[in-house]
Amino acid sequence: MAQAHDNAPDHPVHYQVPELTDSLEASLRSADLITTDRGRTLDFHGRRPSLDEVWALLAQVADPEVPVVSVVDLGIVRELVWAKEVLQVYITPTYSGCPATELIESEIKLALMQAGIAQVSMHQRISPAWTTDWITAQGRAKLKAYGIAPPEGSASKAALFGQVQEVTCPHCNSQNTQRISDFGSTACKSLYKCNACLEPFEYFKCI
């Protein structure tokens, strides 16, 4: 699992995701299904922030469907560029039909505006296609803590097709688990059950 992500291709270079502190985790856990601006503390009114600061801000914008992780954890935000006074934001949608893509765009815009960045230009980039390899180590840890098994292995074709992936139960860490359905409550998740602790759980599938 770690090796797949360590050399994650094309990840934004200069951004370090903030430490997952207890208070950050608590605020993430209490997030509703609808994202809110709770917990955003950065304010850039009256000045142009550095890109690192903007990355840190976006790391607080929750994914609407899996609110425990941010749009940066998921690797949806690909690139930030200042073009004079206009911030250019490049995002890559997870699935072609992901109904949250527009909402994610507006959540990002809203967060930037609330922090004082008024001029924002959003761009969708579909190539290279989004892959679960882009989910950060922090993102994986947060998913697991939330009860969603993070993607295992790299999203190579072998992992996608035919081969049965060993998926670890996020509750008891048993590998004795069983796939119930490739499609869960959202396009990005499969349904599993654990044969050891008997709990059902969702698995963030590799693509």
Add this chain to the structure above:
Amino acid sequence: MTNQEALTDYVLRLGDSALILGQRLCEWCGRAPAVEEEMALMNVGLDLIGQARNWMEYAVELQGQGQDADQLAFTRDAHQYRNLLLVEQPNGNYADTCARQYFYDAWHYFTLKALCDSSDARVAEIAAKGLKEVTYHLRRSSEWIKRLGDGTEQSHAKMQAAIDEIWTYTGEAFIADAVDEQMQAAGIGVDLALIHEQWRAHVEATLQEATLTCPDMQAYMQQGSKQGIHTERLGFILAEMQFLQRAYPHSTW
């Protein structure tokens, strides 16, 4: 026909098939035989509608008439649609839905895989994105063919009947017309003979594992969609899908 005109048609065919099958799958909403199947069908449908949007956004750019993807989807009539006859066939029972889905998924998978190498960068991008999703679609529908085919006597009989019934609509995708030939020559489109070969091998292997009889590969095949000639089913689908834009033109929300 210029390359651009042919490409527009080619892209529309891909988008229309995805859209119409996505719409068909949505008809199962609230009626699927199990909750897991309900979610799977809706997820597959959603993936397909998302892919359709990617293709249609490209099509309107190629047309350059200032339309948007929604106008393409909601204001064209049946004779302007280019989806395969296969995908407009009714849901029937669950075996019928699985048969239609499997034959489509196998074609779709090998087509998108080949299109990843298209000389048109945008086509290659959209295909690469869709391929990841369609890989899961094909795995799921193949499993259902095997599960029902190699299941009980009743499920086997229903699966076989479903395959025999839809078979006449499975060949059209592989019959090249002028647009297909022009796109292949330009390095944009796929080699249909090659796709047919891959499709046939997948189908034969899957049906064999499912203990089902593969129908005659040389059988007569219905065709016409590439010229806009459809079965009467499409009109009913569009009547429902386009109702809002027909009744309240240009409405948005």
